[in-house]
Amino acid sequence: MSLLGNIIWFIFGGFIEAVGWWFFGILWYATIIGIPVGKQCFKLAKMQLAPFGKKVVEKESSTIGFIANIIWIIFFGWELAVANLISALIFAVTIIGIPFAKQSLKLAYLSLMPFGKDIK
Template structure:
């Protein structure tokens, strides 16, 4: 069932979100200091393409992750969060879209603070 959900998800918004994550990841990878942030963006792009059947857990709450999350929020996270929230609100219009909206809201929450998170 998660395979079918992922295919429908890609068609109705997942691909656009993944392109956004990749674009911001490429921007971050321009500098050497931003490469870890860019790599995290590419991990989140994979999750954006296929969120069904996957779970996001918090691995660590270190001060380094907090600093990176603050920088991330300022330089790219807020835009991705707003994109996923708008997508989720549009998907909530129909009853069939509610599971997809839940995935979009999950990605919006993750777009705010992606560091210290692991995808299982």
């Protein structure tokens, strides 16, 4: 099921959104201070490319990660989480879309606070 879901996800927008995340990750990497943000953009691109069969795992939290998450929420996170929640609501309208809604919720969780999380 996860292979079929990833193929459908990839065809209907996952690739385009992942390319966007890669693009912004490269832009953030162009500045020395933006490297941690660029790293999170690549993490989100990896998840956006093929979310089925992957889990978001909490790593050991640190003070720097907590502060980075607060800054991320203020500037990027809440908009991304709301966009993914809206996508989840749209997907959940049909029975066929429910698995895709679950993946959108997983992306909303990761996009809200990506520091201190890993994808397995």
